Amino acid sequence: MKSPNTSAALSxxxxxxxxxxxxxxxxxxxxxxxxxxxxxxxASKDAAAARVLFIIYPVWDVxxxxxxxxxNPPSINKTPQYINIAIGIITAxxxxxxxxxxxxxxxxxxxxxxxxxxLIQLILGLNRRKQLEGQWPMIISGAQSMLAGVSxxxxxxxxxxxxxxxxxxxxxxxxxxxLAGFRLNKTIKQASLEP
Numbered sequence: 001m002k003s004p005n006t007s008a009a010l011s012x013x014x015x016x017x018x019x020x021x022x023x024x025x026x027x028x029x030x031x032x033x034x035x036x037x038x039x040x041x042x043a044s045k046d047a048a049a050a051r052v053l054f055i056i057y058p059v060w061d062v063x064x065x066x067x068x069x070x071x072n073p074p075s076i077n078k079t080p081q082y083i084n085i086a087i088g089i090i091t092a093x094x095x096x097x098x099x100x101x102x103x104x105x106x107x108x109x110x111x112x113x114x115x116x117x118x119l120i121q122l123i124l125g126l127n128r129r130k131q132l133e134g135q136w137p138m139i140i141s142g143a144q145s146m147l148a149g150v151s152x153x154x155x156x157x158x159x160x161x162x163x164x165x166x167x168x169x170x171x172x173x174x175x176x177x178x179l180a181g182f183r184l185n186k187t188i189k190q191a192s193l194e195p
Contacts, residue, residue: 013073015191018184020071025181028064032174035060036167043163050163051099055107056094057166058113062088071090077127084120087113104156107165111153114169118145141176148172 017182020140035057042049062085069081091113098105122142125135 002130004195017071017073018188018191021068021137022181022184022188024064024067024071025177027067029174029177031060031064031179032170032177036170036174037162039167039170050103051096054098054099054110054166055165057170058091058095058110061117062092080120080124080127084117087116087120103162106163107152107156107161110166111149111151111156112150114152115146116149118142118147118149121145135180137176137179141173141180144172144176145169 029056035053040051043053044050065081065084065088069078072078072081090094091109095106095107098109119142121138125138125142128138152165152169155165
């Protein structure tokens with residue numbers, strides 16, 4: 001007997017949610033890869049570009065979370081996503097203000113954001129396991145984001161630390177979003193083969 005959360009048991013609504021989340025996860029991975037390339041190319045040479053890239057990251061997360069909300073059926077509790085949006089907006093503003101004081105202060109703000117959004121991602125992944133398969137990359141990613149936040153905080157005061165410090169954080173995020181997207185792709189294909 002198959003468990004209720006296997007791909008064969010996915011409802012039409014769950015399959016549609018999985019398709020939307022798959023698109024979102026691939027879009028988030030693509031953004032992170034492009035962001036890393038821009039940071040690598042410009043951050044160390046152009047302070048203005050570094051500041052813009054610093055602020056863009058949490059702003060993109062807000063936009064992606066809005067799409068995440070639309071991807072879920074009306075019956076799903078979206079409180080964690082709304083909290084994430086509020087945190088992302090506050091972070092973008094706080095990073096812009098902190099950059100006036102220096103990169104170290106902006107990194108401290110970013111570290112708090114990484115910890116909080118990692119916790120939310122972890123909670124969302126655990127909750128979505130009840131409806132969808134393929135959430136383990138998001139669960140691991142959420143936990144790793146929290147650990148990365150602590151690491152960024154500890155490195156923030158190290159001389160020479162800049163926005164490029166966040167490239168590793170973004171790279172791991174891209175990796176886990178790709179894994180989650182491919183895992184959902186497998187779930188969707190399996191569900192489509194069921195009679």
